[in-house]
Structures are given as C-alpha cells and as structure tokens.
Amino acid sequence: MSNKTALVISAHSADFVWRCGGAIALHADKGYDVTVVCLSYGERGESAKLWKKDGMTLDTVKTERRREAEKAARALGVHDIQFFDLGDYPLEMTREAKDRLVDVMRAVQPEFMLTHSKFDPYNADHMYVSQWTLECRAIAQAWGHKPGEKVLGAPQVYLFEPHQSEQMEWKPDTFLDISQVWEKKWAAIQCMEGQEHLWHYYENVAQNRGNHFMRNSGGQSGGRKSTHAEGFQSIFPRTVDEL
Numbered sequence: 037m038s039n040k041t042a043l044v045i046s047a048h049s050a051d052f053v054w055r056c057g058g059a060i061a062l063h064a065d066k067g068y069d070v071t072v073v074c075l076s077y078g079e080r081g082e083s084a085k086l087w088k089k090d091g092m093t094l095d096t097v098k099t100e101r102r103r104e105a106e107k108a109a110r111a112l113g114v115h116d117i118q119f120f121d122l123g124d125y126p127l128e129m130t131r132e133a134k135d136r137l138v139d140v141m142r143a144v145q146p147e148f149m150l151t152h153s154k155f156d157p158y159n160a161d162h163m164y165v166s167q168w169t170l171e172c173r174a175i176a177q178a179w180g181h182k183p184g185e186k187v188l189g190a191p192q193v194y195l196f197e198p199h200q201s202e203q204m205e206w207k208p209d210t211f212l213d214i215s216q217v218w219e220k221k222w223a224a225i226q227c228m229e230g231q232e233h234l235w236h237y238y239e240n241v242a243q244n245r246g247n248h249f250m251r252n253s254g255g256q257s258g259g260r261k262s263t264h265a266e267g268f269q270s271i272f273p274r275t276v277d278e279l
C-alpha cells in the first residue's frame with residue numbers, strides 16, 4: 037500500500053508556510069506524502085526585505101527564497117517540493133506550465149488539494165492560481181487528455197486563508213486543529229527570513245483560529261481544546277452517508 041497523498045499549489049515560495057504549514061505538518065505526521073508546487077519564488081513582489089539590501093539581483097533573491105522554502109519544507113515534513121519558476125508580479129501560467137501542473141496532479145493523485153482564495157484584490161497572482169488550479173484539476177480528470185494515463189479522481193480543493201480574509205470573499209467552513217504540530221509550523225515560519233514582519237501576524241491568526249476551533253467544537257460545553265488551528269474554505273460538496 038502506498039501512502040495517502042496531498043498536493044499544495046502555492047503562487048509564491050512562502051505562501052504554503054503561512055497558509056497551510058500546519059495542515060502539511062499534520063498530514064505528514066499521519067503518513068501522507070505531501071507535495072508542494074511553488075509556481076514562483078515571489079522574487080519580485082514578496083521579497084521587499086531582500087531588495088532593500090545593496091547590490092541585490094533577481095537571481096540572488098530567487099536563490100535565497102528557494103533556500104528558505106526548502107528549509108521550511110523540511111521543517112514541515114514535505115515529501116516533495118517543486119519550483120516552476122514562472123516569475124511573479126505578474127505570475128503567468130503558460131499552456132506548457134498548465135500541462136506540467138496537470139502532470140503533477142495525475143502523478144500525485146492527491147486525496148485533497150490546497151490553494152489560494154478565489155478573489156484577492158491585493159494580489160492578482162493569488163487569485164489566478166486559484167482559477168488555474170481548478171482549470172488544471174478539470175483537465176487532469178479529462179479522459180481525452182493524454183489518453184491511457186490514470187485520470188484524476190475528485191479531490192476536494194481547500195482554499196487556505198488569505199492575508200485579509202474579509203477583503204477576499206473568503207469564508208472558512210473547515211477548521212483544522214494544528215496544535216500538536218504548531219512547533220513545526222513555527223519553525224517553518226522562522227525560515228522565512230525575508231518576511232519577518234509576518235511571523236507574529238500568522239502566529240496570531242493560528243491562535244485565533246484555535247479559539248474558533250474550540251468554539252465550533254462545542255465551546256464551553258465540552259469543546260475540544262485547541263491552541264492553534266488553520267481555516268479553509270472548501271469548493272466542492274462532501275459526499276456522505278450520515279450527517
């Protein structure tokens with residue numbers, strides 16, 4: 037029996053850490069092989085601290101962001117991290133890149149996928165990636181695309197929490213308790229040296245979502261204690277036998 041799998045599609049090289057690092061570490065602990073695809077390094081738009089240093093070049097920033105992402109991936113127990121290096125601000129997904137992402141979806145055959153919110157007026161890269169993920173998921177399911185390959189099933193797509201949730205038309209319907217792997221996520225967050233200004237912000241987000249996990253699991257009448265959690269919005273209906 038091969039391991040269960042999950043696939044994360046991240047616009048820039050740090051998004052997977054802030055937004056679903058806990059889910060990655062938790063599922064890795066449960067024996068899942070988690071693959072992360074970083075479509076870009078966030079080299080132009082999400083690396084301000086590096087650009088403020090003298091003599092910085094695009095290649096140096098990319099190398100540094102890749103090093104940070106690989107270190108964070110190790111801290112989270114990521115099985116495989118792939119960098120598509122498509123550029124950012126703007127991130128542009130060529131037909132070739134879409135085919136490559138479809139290939140990854142088919143190779144991984146994930147139980148679920150994680151990606152960005154559908155809308156993001158601050159960062160078009162993020163919302164395009166959300167659309168491309170759904171587009172590539174549909175292509176990966178198409179029997180006429182590279183006939184003979186194993187097609188993709190119907191993995192749930194969870195949209196992870198964006199930076200300013202209220203502006204993104206993002207509404208969580210799932211809270212995942214990440215208390216037991218918080219130290220791993222915190223270690224991964226601290227690998228993102230180029231974005232130190234976000235470390236404590238995302239610690240606070242996780243603590244607040246932990247409170248919401250408790251509230252929604254019964255609150256003071258027996259709710260499960262959670263110190264840290266992550267919120268997700270699912271795209272597809274669940275198919276169940278009992279409610």
Ligand SMILES: [Zn+2]
Nearest residue numbers: 047048051082
């Ligand atoms: Zn980003």
